[in-house]
Amino acid sequence: xxxxxxxxxxxxxxxxxxxxxxxxxxxxxxxxxxxxxxxxxxxxxxxxxxxxxxxxxxxxxxxxxxxxxxxxxxxxxxxxxxxxxxxxxxxxxxxxxxxxxxxxxxxxxxxxxxxxxxxxxxxxxxxxxxxxxxxxxxxxxxxxxxxxxxxxxxxxxxxxxxxxxxxxxxxxxxxxxxxxxxxxxxxxxx
Numbered sequence: 082x083x084x085x086x087x088x089x090x091x092x093x094x095x096x097x098x099x100x101x102x103x104x105x106x107x108x109x110x111x112x113x114x115x116x117x118x119x120x121x122x123x124x125x126x127x128x129x130x131x132x133x134x135x136x137x138x139x140x141x142x143x144x145x146x147x148x149x150x151x152x153x154x155x156x157x158x159x160x161x162x163x164x165x166x167x168x169x170x171x172x173x174x175x176x177x178x179x180x181x182x183x184x185x186x187x188x189x190x191x192x193x194x195x196x197x198x199x200x201x202x203x204x205x206x207x208x209x210x211x212x213x214x215x216x217x218x219x220x221x222x223x224x225x226x227x228x229x230x231x232x233x234x235x236x237x238x239x240x241x242x243x244x245x246x247x248x249x250x251x252x253x254x255x256x257x258x259x260x261x262x263x264x265x266x267x268x269x270x271x
C-alpha cells in the first residue's frame with residue numbers, strides 16, 4: 082500500500098512539473114524526488130513483506146559489495162573530520178563508502194540517522210547503518226555510526242572508524258557499544 086502511494090505521488094509530481102521537469106537537469110529532478118522519498122521515509126518503519134526501492138534509476142548496490150568495499154580500509158587511521166582514504170572519522174567513513182555506490186549521506190552521524198528506514202534490532206543485517214550515543218551515555222544524542230557487516234540472525238558486527246583504532250570491526254554486544262546503542266537505519270533498500 083505504501084509503495085503504491087509513493088508511485089502515485091511521483092506520477093503526480095511529474096504531471097505537475099510537466100515542462101518545468103524537462104527544463105530541470107536530470108540530477109536536480111532526481112534530487113527533488115529523493116528529497117520527497119527521504120522525507121517520507123523519516124516516519125517509516127521496516128515492514129518485511131513490503132519492498133522499498135531506491136528513488137530514480139540508480140542501480141541498487143548489493144550489501145555484499147558495500148561491505149567488501151568498506152573492509153578494504155581496515156586498519157586505516159582515525160582522522161577527526163576526515164572523509165578521504167587518508168583517514169576517516171566515523172561519519173566520514175560511512176558517507177565515503179556509500180557515496181561510492183551512489184548514496185549521498187551527510188558528514189555527521191546525527192544527520193545520517195535520519196536517512197533510510199528504521200530497522201528493529203532483530204532484523205539488523207549487512208549494510209545497515211548502526212548508531213550509538215557519543216562518549217556520554219547519559220545523553221541520547223547520536224555521536225557515532227558504523228556499517229553492519231553480519232547477516233541477519235548472527236551476532237551483530239559492524240565496521241567503523243574508531244578514535245582508538247581507526248577502521249576496525251566490533252560487536253554490538255561488547256559492553257561499550259551495548260550501552261550506547263540507539264538505533265539502526267536501512268539505506269540499502271533492495
